[in-house]
Amino acid sequence: MSIAASPSPSIPRRLRKIAGLEENTVGYLLIMPTLGVLALLIFLPLLSVVWDSLHNKTFLSTSYKFIGLDNYRALFASPGIWAIVIRSLIWTLFSVVLQVNVGLVMALFLNQVFLGRAFFRGLFLLPWVIPVVVVAVIWKWILNDLYGVASDVLTYVFPPWAHLAWFSDPMLALPTLIAINVWRGSPFTMVILLAGLQTVPRDQLEAARIDGANNIQQFRHVTIPHLRKILLIVMLVFALFNFDNFDLIYLTTQGGPLDRTMTLPVKTYEVAFKGLQVGESSALAVIMLFFLAILSIIYLHLVRITSDTRT
Amino acid sequence: MKSRTIRRISFVFGLLVVTTFVIAPFCWLLFCSLKPRTQLFTGLAIPSSLTPANYVALFRHTEVVRFLCNSTEVAVVVTGVTVFTAVLGAYSLVFFRYSGRELIGRLILLTYMFPGVVIIVPSYNVMSFLHLTNSLVGVMLVELVLTIPFSVWMLRGFFTEIPRELEEAAIIDGCSKMQALRHVLLPLALPGIIAVAVFAFIFSWNEYLFPLVLINDEAVKTLPLGVAGFMGHLYVEWGPLLAAAVVSTIPILILFIFLQRFLIKGIMAGAVKG
Numbered sequence A: 001m002s003i004a005a006s007p008s009p010s011i012p013r014r015l016r017k018i019a020g021l022e023e024n025t026v027g028y029l030l031i032m033p034t035l036g037v038l039a040l041l042i043f044l045p046l047l048s049v050v051w052d053s054l055h056n057k058t059f060l061s062t063s064y065k066f067i068g069l070d071n072y073r074a075l076f077a078s079p080g081i082w083a084i085v086i087r088s089l090i091w092t093l094f095s096v097v098l099q100v101n102v103g104l105v106m107a108l109f110l111n112q113v114f115l116g117r118a119f120f121r122g123l124f125l126l127p128w129v130i131p132v133v134v135v136a137v138i139w140k141w142i143l144n145d146l147y148g149v150a151s152d153v154l155t156y157v158f159p160p161w162a163h164l165a166w167f168s169d170p171m172l173a174l175p176t177l178i179a180i181n182v183w184r185g186s187p188f189t190m191v192i193l194l195a196g197l198q199t200v201p202r203d204q205l206e207a208a209r210i211d212g213a214n215n216i217q218q219f220r221h222v223t224i225p226h227l228r229k230i231l232l233i234v235m236l237v238f239a240l241f242n243f244d245n246f247d248l249i250y251l252t253t254q255g256g257p258l259d260r261t262m263t264l265p266v267k268t269y270e271v272a273f274k275g276l277q278v279g280e281s282s283a284l285a286v287i288m289l290f291f292l293a294i295l296s297i298i299y300l301h302l303v304r305i306t307s308d309t310r311t
Numbered sequence B: 001m002k003s004r005t006i007r008r009i010s011f012v013f014g015l016l017v018v019t020t021f022v023i024a025p026f027c028w029l030l031f032c033s034l035k036p037r038t039q040l041f042t043g044l045a046i047p048s049s050l051t052p053a054n055y056v057a058l059f060r061h062t063e064v065v066r067f068l069c070n071s072t073e074v075a076v077v078v079t080g081v082t083v084f085t086a087v088l089g090a091y092s093l094v095f096f097r098y099s100g101r102e103l104i105g106r107l108i109l110l111t112y113m114f115p116g117v118v119i120i121v122p123s124y125n126v127m128s129f130l131h132l133t134n135s136l137v138g139v140m141l142v143e144l145v146l147t148i149p150f151s152v153w154m155l156r157g158f159f160t161e162i163p164r165e166l167e168e169a170a171i172i173d174g175c176s177k178m179q180a181l182r183h184v185l186l187p188l189a190l191p192g193i194i195a196v197a198v199f200a201f202i203f204s205w206n207e208y209l210f211p212l213v214l215i216n217d218e219a220v221k222t223l224p225l226g227v228a229g230f231m232g233h234l235y236v237e238w239g240p241l242l243a244a245a246v247v248s249t250i251p252i253l254i255l256f257i258f259l260q261r262f263l264i265k266g267i268m269a270g271a272v273k274g
Helices: A013-053 A070-077 A081-110 A117-129 A132-142 A149-157 A173-197 A202-210 A215-244 A247-252 A264-273 A278-310 B002-033 B053-061 B064-095 B101-111 B116-129 B136-160 B164-172 B177-206 B209-214 B223-232 B238-271
Strands: none
Touching: A013 A278, A013 B064, A013 B101, A013 B116, A013 B136, A013 B177, A070 A278, A081 A117, A081 A173, A081 A215, A081 A264, A081 B002, A117 A173, A117 B002, A117 B238, A132 A149, A132 A173, A132 A247, A132 B002, A132 B223, A132 B238, A173 A215, A173 A247, A173 B002, A173 B238, A202 A215, A215 A264, A215 A278, A247 A264, A264 A278, A264 B116, A264 B209, A278 B101, A278 B116, B002 B238, B053 B064, B053 B238, B064 B101, B064 B136, B064 B177, B064 B223, B064 B238, B101 B136, B116 B136, B116 B209, B136 B177, B136 B209, B164 B177, B177 B238, B209 B223, B223 B238
């Protein structure tokens, strides 16, 4: 942001003035495809979703009429909606906190220059870049309550847990999914935090050590303040990722058992494409947007702060 | 001296734990996919032999080849169009000065975290209006809408690192803006372009939600959708399913082995710079 904003000194002003108009036209032309996509991605669907949420639209019939806020009223009157909202927040919060903390611990262990570091960094990104359906297959296979290898291992390590139904026990399903999500996300946060750790100035750590700070104090008073911004950004971005997550939940439990892993994205999908209730689903989408807007505003604010301080 | 040894040991231990944590599930998947059919459910017991039987069954009895072709087609087209659009967009945002540029940049950043779920109903409606449901073209269009903003943002990060003077010098030497892009900036931004391409490819290869909504017909299913279909049957054929999971991972793995350093650069450009 900062570099682009500074005026270039090296072209004579007169020349720039003549070229300016033409240049701007080219600039607009070049950004047009992107803007077109943005319009398609944000404005059109947003308007459409808000509009749909105010009508009793379904996939079953082509006629519908304006019903004001009835979809929202119906939603909030329906049992379980608050449970879904709260569950979405719990899912997001636990996922983020664990992904970032596990990632940070891993990054601290690996914060050294060593042979093959690039190789390992790449390796650690694998859980994040493979198709989610593969993640689902892997864990449904490993954690299968009848023949999963987890049962075999647990028989030796911790027998009381050997025959737990990880995905179909209503109490366990959500923690299981969060754990899988942490497995998937924390290597990614680790790679980012590792890059952050390597920007911590060594002389400051050295100075702290000379002043008598032990490892933990160095970490608390030098490393963490340096990492604060990057930690905040990673947390927010992952909060958004997790809040939006549909694939992992849908591919493993479809929101079950007994809705115990039903979050807003899965519900939005189900209401639209299983229940065929377009209006109600759109109302759910608007509620999701409300939460996302809050997170996004914080994120944009943070990005502005960090990019300002870098110049 | 002592603290160094402790550091070394804790490091090796950490590396071991982290690697196991990340890789063991993959290894188990690969290992089990090679087990004979009758010994799939024997847990930790060592199988009598390893066999490609599950893969043979997968390719012989399912539509997996078709899914692979469909996924490849979608991923290649999406990647190509994304890179082209993103290069133009990022160039415009970084090397031109017009009003509204900052606002556009901000909007792009916002879309980056836009959840697919919110726009599935409108996208479905648009695609069915255009008669593009059950068509790979429909899937491509929707996925482009998701990859482009992200890619413009990432490439913008790479472009801002190129000194403006280089572009200006090219223009003073008589290049047009587009020539400056082609001859001066593109070679310099190549790592960024590769990163964007890898991301777009991976994203569209992995995408599940939009194909799920847009596609019913077995003949146009993409790989994730097809594999999820194997899982959804009442009776799960685990052998071919595990093989299918391995097959879905392989293209990503290959991309990774050759291009991961670009990918990591891309993540840093996107994440560290916000």
